[in-house]
Amino acid sequence: MTSPAKKRRAVEEIVKKIKVSERRACRVLEQPRSTQRKKRTEKPDEVQLTEDIIKLAKDYGRYGYRRITALLKKQGWEVNHKRVERIWRKEGLKVPQKQPKRRRLWFNDGSCLRLKPLYKNHVWSYDFVFDRTSDGKVIKMLNVLDEYSRECLSIYVDRKLTSIEVLYKLSELFILYGVPDYIRSDNGSEFIAKELRKWLQSIGVKTAYIEPGSPWENGYIESFNGKLRDELLNGEIFDTILEAKVLTEMWRDHYNKIRPHSSLNFSPPVPEVVLPLLIANA
Secondary structure, rough: OOOOOHHHHHHHHHHHHOOOOHHHHHHHHOHHHHHOOOOOOOOHHHHHHHHHHHHHHHHOOOOHHHHHHHHHHHHHOOOOOOHHHHHHHOOOOOOOOOOOOOOEEEOOOOOOOOOOOOOOOOOEEEEEEEEOOOOOOOOEEEEEEEOOOOEEEEEEOOOOHHHHHHHHHHHHHHOOOOOOOOOEEEEOOOOHHHHHHHHHOOOOOOOEEOOOHHHHHHHHHHHHHHHHHHHHHHHHOEHHHHHHHHHHHHHHHHHHHHHHHHOOOOOOOOOOOOOOOOOOOO
């Protein structure tokens, strides 16, 4: 029992069941009597705020109270994370299971284990994620991420993806977003193919391959893959490849434009901007 509210309820139960004085119960539980007797007054918007928190917790089951706070602020609530945490705990809300811990990207002296992104289009990373449709057939997803902005540039979904298809998809992204200085990946056969490496070299993109069996060296994309699986793939059953493409693209749009990122001060990588309608003077 650490919170005053829990101690208050415990004091009331002890006084009622054991028939001791309130003074003695407070002394045993180290509860100030002024705190015990003070009645908490709820704000007028407490009920509505609680309902909104519960709704967001249902919609985004893998979000903790800090990300829920960021979403509430986006909806117009003027609330801090402490108040949201209090209601969160009172309602018994929690994230069901923690993500597995990743190894550190830094030495104890603060030096970097690998190339660190310094600006947009400095370092991209890409990797594959696998899933299955309801008939048991494999789905292959090519995820491409800008490590500096955290923007997911693409989730390319198909039954089979070869090195040539990876090359074509990268060429589309280079035209759309610009050419990065580096692109980071593991040593999968699709990423180390001669045709792909030769093409990347010809347009001035340097490759940064991680050590075999060291996924923590590709931490940005590995973290993204974990969020994709945790927040979408583990909760969806795809009947067709088209359904998988539509739902992953919807999730990517939400990830880029709405989902709060703790590393970006709980802002999305590419927040939507609503521009006012400019009416020209007649």
